[in-house]
Amino acid sequence: xxxxxxxxxxxxxxxxxxxxxxxxxxxxxxxxxxxxxxxxxxxxxxxxxxxxxxxxxxxxxxxxxxxxxxxxxxxxxxxxxxxxxxxxxxxxxxxxxx
Numbered sequence: 001x002x003x004x005x006x007x008x009x010x011x012x013x014x015x016x017x018x019x020x021x022x023x024x025x026x027x028x029x030x031x032x033x034x035x036x037x038x039x040x041x042x043x044x045x046x047x048x049x050x051x052x053x054x055x056x057x058x059x060x061x062x063x064x065x066x067x068x069x070x071x072x073x074x075x076x077x078x079x080x081x082x083x084x085x086x087x088x089x090x091x092x093x094x095x096x097x098x
Contacts, residue, residue: 024054029062029065033065039054
């Protein structure tokens with residue numbers, strides 16, 4: 001019986017030491033650009049590997065951050081931090097028209 005309190009205390013200490021990231025929600029990502037930017041880049045480059053559900057959350061957070069005015073000119077300090085430009089959906093113009 002004397003081991004039970006010691007075991008309980010040890011379990012509590014080990015649980016308290018666990019440093020986990022907050023859940024990935026739109027609200028959390030909106031206010032955490034250091035976490036949002038790499039995820040946004042990974043979704044732009046390799047969306048199937050990251051996962052559609054994760055990328056939808058990232059896209060919503062990115063849009064919400066933009067519309068709230070939280071992203072600005074000072075958000076990216078170097079050109080390498082800019083997200084990649086996605087390929088255009090428009091094909092080359094062959095001059096034939098409709």
